[in-house]
Amino acid sequence: MQTLLLLCLLAQVPVAPVTRPVEPAPFTFSDGQRSYPLWASAVLIAEPRPTAERGAALLALGAMVVVDRPTMRVWKGGDVAALQTKFPELRPVFHDNRAGVGRYRVPLGLVCAGQRRDAPWREVLEGSSGACLPDFWYPPVLK
Numbered sequence: 001m002q003t004l005l006l007l008c009l010l011a012q013v014p015v016a017p018v019t020r021p022v023e024p025a026p027f028t029f030s031d032g033q034r035s036y037p038l039w040a041s042a043v044l045i046a047e048p049r050p051t052a053e054r055g056a057a058l059l060a061l062g063a064m065v066v067v068d069r070p071t072m073r074v075w076k077g078g079d080v081a082a083l084q085t086k087f088p089e090l091r092p093v094f095h096d097n098r099a100g101v102g103r104y105r106v107p108l109g110l111v112c113a114g115q116r117r118d119a120p121w122r123e124v125l126e127g128s129s130g131a132c133l134p135d136f137w138y139p140p141v142l143k
Helices: 002-011 052-060 080-086 121-126
Strands: 027-030 035-048 064-068 072-076 091-095 104-112 115-118 132-137
Touching: 027 121, 035 052, 035 080, 035 104, 104 121, 121 132
Parallel strands: none
Antiparallel strands: 027 035, 035 072, 035 091, 064 072, 091 104, 104 115, 104 132
């Protein structure tokens, strides 16, 4: 009887609606024919041309290595925006889907008329078109 009364009492308590955080609009890149959406990772950041000094500094800030290759390190850290502000040479890691699972990519530069050039990551995404294609780094697939 007491359980029934308690349940009736709890049924009368108003509940605030649960609000989901607004997801930012995805970034896009184009191959000249079609645009492809990309979602920035909230927890991964990439370090092109890794150095021991920068690696030690990132470890000291609580980041941990996810992928370690001679040309690229991918770090998992709590506050990716703060890490990118402190180390502007770091690049965001993008996912092809909203869920953030599966293969990811890091924008490195643009390929225009067969010539590859380094570019800031925003320019890679904004400058991609039929004439210039984005150059992405993908993590190796281990079997």
